[in-house]
Amino acid sequence: MAKKKNSYSMMMVVVSVLIVFAIIKVIAPYVFMILLAKDHTMPTPSTLLLWYMVLAISASLVYVSTSDLKWANFLSFILPAGNDKLKLLFQKMLVISIPLLVGWFVYSGTVPGTASPVELRIQHPTLLQEFEKMENPFANADEATKRRCIEEGKHLYQQNCRPCHGSKADGNGPFANAFRLRPINFTDPGTIATVVEAFAFWRIKEGGPGLPATSTPWDSAMPAWKDVLTDTQIWKIIMGEYATAGVQARQREEMEHE
């Protein structure tokens, strides 16, 4: 029973797990805000947090149990502290906080709280067959016609799409806040830049009501524009929309290569 020094490795484990928790819960939202250039914090999803915590705890426990020495050191924290005041303090803290934590979890688990509504993730629909073959009638037009169409399209975009999708096509129009499923930010390279023009045509023409049943979360406020806009106008809007957002539509050739 050679107890040469007091080991704090259990305290270390607790502290490091708490640090990981703090990083994921508090710091990560700000880091991702900066990395992704958003103007709001990006809270870590709770399921992700859960898995990271399970990983962190398992990892630290695996670490302390890699050798008998480490394991013995780890457990030795619970042994009588003797004259070590600091250790005694930590032991008290641990002994008090664990039952309290358990009690709090049981309380918060059983108290009839208000469940948070489940918010489904956006499930991108697949382009319907009838739209798949559609071609922009101005795709092969001469440069002057194209430029004219883009200009007309930009005017139409500003008149019809701007209230929600914004003057800059950044999904931040004056109405954007009212829709909990926010209007799409077209300047984001992950949105209209990843689809072919026919896809945009379908979305504008049929809107939210025309989405297939599989595309969650069923909250799209996108109007079906077929009631007031002609097909030609919609194609022009698409050209204007891509120009306003400063992105290119995905080309059909690319799709065939895949």
Added chain:
Amino acid sequence: MSKIKYNLIFRSFFICLMAAVFAVMSLCEDSAHAAQLFRVYKKDVSGKIPETSDAIAAGKKLYEIKCYYCHGIKGDGNGSDAPRLDPKPRNFTRDEYKIRSTGQGVLPTDEDLFRIISSGVEGSAMPFWNTLTPEERWQVIYYIKTFNSEFKEKGERSEVSLGGGSASSADSIKRGKKLFKEARCVLCHGEDGRGDGALTTTLKKQWDLPFKARDLTHSWMFKGGNTEEDVYRTVTTGLNETPMGSYADYLTDEDRWHLSHYVKSISHDMQTDVVLKSRLVDGNLPSGPEDDAWGTIEAVELPLAGQIVASPRFWTPSANSVRIKSFYNKENIAFLIEWDDRTNEQAETYSDAVAIQFPTKIPEGLKKPYFAMGDSGNGVELLHWKAFDESILTAQGADDIETETDGGEDLEEEETYDDDAGDDEVATEAEQEEVVVAEAAKEEFKGFFKIKEMNAKGFKRLSVQPDNSQNSLGKGHWKNGKWQVMITRPIFTADKKLDVQFEKGKLIPYALAVWDGSNSEIKGQKAISSWYYLTLEMTTPKTVYVYALVAVFMAVCIQFWVVARIRRFPTEIPSK
């Protein structure tokens, strides 16, 4: 041998315990808050370049790609999008610049223009142009200045001094409140600062001038920032070409600070929450919209947008947000819906109104009816309160309410659909029950009128419920630019096919729509919200505390057992 086994058990025990603790911990997420992204007035200016003809030429190019759709090719604020905009785009040929640091009637400095271009204007189509580099922004500014020759001729545009400033205090706010009246701010901004002053309504009504005094209670809608410094600047410089003049000569610096503190004190931020909690009360529900009991609970504020889903679409709604609170008791649920409306002018066609929408059936899964008036598969129920109806009924006296409110066949678009056979049976049963309910309701909700309950399965399929299943009551109250409407309905009704049943503890989707009659809003011309959730809060049963205490006790026992085991059989530290 047994030591090793013992160790193993301990290790796995620890791993399981800790993992379980954190599993619970991370699943305990607080309720979801909706994030609003409002534009804020940013004061920093950077990267100024010299004003050269090259810069102006480059600015012209940018202007004709980014700006002219609203501001017009000639800079006169008459671009192709202008008809659908409210507020209107700035006309650069005139000196109608509002957000400035210069005196009244003086053009803004270049830095002022840079700030507004970088910040955008909340509540309008003007975005924040962070997508342009500072250099590009300066180029555009130099081009914009060419629209108004006065920029060149008048030369120096000196800033007014905006220094000083004092911390806000109760005294300062009190003095500010007094000044708000003395300096005649109330004439335009109204008694409570909701922009409902006599002058504002007269300007609109008599001369159809588009000046709307700012609603000073909505802090997110302050143009040019909502800090006390920003308010002070606006009071000092005034807004060019509007009734809002400069108060630099009229009030001392100190008084303008007091005024700013007061304005700041009456403004509030938008407090949105996805879930509205209805509070349980033991006795009676509040007796009306003005009841003090409403003051004891927090409101949820929902942002609104014009109805853009079905044509004819509506681009310029008057209401920007709506607040809602809720109480319930054993029999009834009550909602207090509040929104700011500058006028209380009701006519038969154009009347102020509010509707609260629920799915006819609380959805079992995650799929809700379409947020705007439902869809053919999933219907919605609407409780529709209309100021004009109430004013008529008030005039007629409360005696013959019942006979007058029944029916309600003044909806043109409606297309009554027979729900199913068997309605009649339900109806007869319902009638008897309703008599009882009506008797009780008369006692509790004095001065309330029956409001219209409707069902919809899409914009074109709207129908008023039959007389015997109309069981909602409403009462409105307009004061100083604010509507407060209390709507109440029995929690459970006999007509389960047409009425939503408010079950405790469930998440019930709800949405709101607001009409402003003086803005010619009617039917589809309205401000709407997305789906939010209502839940009837439950009281905490005592068993919960017992469970928690038992858990603590058990945790203590296990913990001390573990500690005792370890202390009794300490793991030997290997000597090497």
